[in-house]
Amino acid sequence: MSRFKIENLGTPKVASPLQLSTVRGDNIFNFINDKDQLVYDLSLENYNQCIENNEPPACLEKAGPRQNIFFEPKNVTAAIVTCGGLCPGVNNVIRGVVMALHYFYGVKKILGVPYGYEGLNLEMGHGFMELTPDKVNDIHQFGGTILGSSRGGQSVVVMVNTLVENSIDMLFTIGGDGTLKGANAIGEEIQKRGLDISVIGIPKTIDNDIDIIDKSFGFETSFDIASPILRDAHNEASGAYNGISIVKLMGRDSGFIAASAALAMPVVNFVLVPEMHFNLYGENGFLENLKNRLDTKHHAVIVVAEGGGQHLFEKDEVRTDASGNVQHDDIGLFLKQKIGEYFKDVYPTTIKYIDPSYIIRSSAANSGDSVFCSGLAYMAVHGAMSGKTKFVVGRVNNKLVYLPIKAVTKKRKKIDLESEFWFAVLQSTGQPFLM
Template sequence: MDNTDRFNIENLGAPQYRSPLKLSTVEGDQIFNFVSESNRLVFDLSMEHYNQCLTDGVQPVCLEKAGPRQDIFFDAENATAAIVTCGGLCPGINNVIRGLVMALHYFYGVKKILGVPYGYEGLNPEKGHKLTELTPDKVKDIHQFGGTFLGSSRGGQDVSVMVDTLEANQIDMLFAIGGDGTLKGVNALGKEISKRNAKISVVGIPKTIDNDIDLIDESFGFETAFDVASPILRDAHNEATGAYNGISIIKLMGRDSGFIAASAALAMPVVNFVLVPEMDFKLDGEGGFLKVLEKRLQKKKHAVIVVAEGAGQQLFKERTIVKDASGNIQHEDIGVFLKEKITEYFKDKIPVTIKYIDPSYIVRCAPANSSDSVFCSRLAYHAVHGAMAGKTKFVASRVNNNYVYVPISEVTKKRKKIDLEGEFWFSVLQSTGQPFSM
């Protein structure tokens, strides 16, 4: 495939119907315009990429702009949609469910919307979960609560069986809200649907509290996560300063990427150390973490440490690799480990008081804040517009602060991680005052 085609979105076929949305095609009439299929946005905005394209005489790599199309693929009034939520909980899931239902019902007049209970299990009849009908009245208040109205589960089911269920229920479009594993599942469903020459659109809405979906600006729920974590860090700081040589250790979510830990520390700048999976730090020796912590206590008599759950895994000598149902490696508990090592290190040196706090499940079950609520609604609307146009195997997302459609195959190639040479991490180091390396 030519690199300029990298972000092309698959279509189920040519549009067959006019959109019921009463939008415009004329600039300047103060009515929102339909988005043209030719409306593309440049992916790499750097001058270096621009000059390279000029030199090579090629078009830059572009993304398809999200939004409503004038011509759509499905007969909206006779279409059936389904919504499924998979994987771990995250703020904003209910906002997305609500947004999807409202957009399908009120924008396009879709009369039948089904909720799939307990993740992909709900598409396997052997599990005994029954699909439930969703209406605006049923979902109108769910955005006020955390968790997922539909229930969730980890792990995949037999792809062929799931497509059988979609076909048996005459589902025309499936909206899957989930992270890396969920999105790979959507892609697998799309491939099986293509093999059968069926006309079912499968769409992903990226959900991961860790913000580790590649290419996109941000996944929903992430901002709420560090927003909820910030006052916890404030209180942990109060605990640390309330004791002579007080140490507070706060473990936050972040299996492979430390965005929550780093962002929370920036939002509540009382943190002295941020430990993330991207950095390989050592405990012992002159430049090791324990020695640096000792110097901090000698100077300030307290310390606040924020550690992402996936940090420091290299410190565990004998590790047995165990994976959860989603295929994620289950990490050793770095928070408890650090508390034990710090206690041991200072035992014969100076008295310390250590408080260990793990608010992970409180953070991930919180309702979305105002900013995330706006984000969730807009993602839901764009997902519906794309599906109604017959697009499939894509995620609705924001890239370079624009809403676009990106092929699922592109965002699942690797996980997004903190660039330790980037300005964001430098900001964290400036805020904490910790060394560049330990």
């Protein structure tokens, strides 16, 4: 089986209600065929290797509406669940899925699952929320999720029983790595029982750490909102002689928000991310580099991702949250303490610490993310209606495609410290390659 092959519930035999075209040149959008494939690795090296080995390149299935669909729309009951931490754009995706199901395909029964996977355990007593176009019409203007969310899993057997008992034909799961793994487990239980229920993933992680896909929704909004905060942090730092501002941004295992925010607002002098190992002390350590900065410019702005510098803590045991994510110690407060101790006997400094994480993640999506969210939602619905299952919709090489959930959950995406992206960050900040 191909690495990126998408599973189907069966042969699509129902004519799509969408009035689209099958010919080029008539100025009407064309149905997408499953044979419409996009090459994953676009490098010349991969191209030459495929020719040399006489093998086809790894390809991705293009997202979009199919001419024949699997489900009879008038009989469909769909459900939407949001899991994990908040992220800008969740309400946009909910709205997009509801609107596409209702107006594109004529689906009349759409259920919202309250408080994450807890809502699929009826013993929790949350019930369901009926979603209609009127109900979701304005929710894109607000952050958070109208369905509520939670961390942690529930019994896969119990959740599938709930889907069966409520005659749910498709489950749209909006969440990050843990949510998607849970969705895949639900899909496997469905497959084991021989049921015709589609499971769809729409990747949600503010940290942008889902593997393979270009970016996840909410990420652009996160560093957009962080940018003016960094500007204000710079104002605080430069307003005092030897002033230091420390801004902690989200990024448990990947530092994309911190790095991107620093590029978007180039007043940052140090970016510390989980991918880099740095020393506090020593001739080229962080604190000595910070002193050199203060000696010449008399102010500094430091941006640190929440998962940065965890190697500096002495830990007796690894703590995890309900989703199985490692709980990190507060690197922001740690740096403030260590910087204060270091400069105590050197010269006076003024240190300001700012943590806007929960303000950022609960904000409404910006215009760029709003457009992206709608596209993801629409393509997720098209894939679900055609009977595809255990897949996510994402952007790869700037094209929307379908990917098996297993393909994107094997590992977390991280910053490549030898990439042009990270080199741009170092050029912007002026910090050394290694500390």
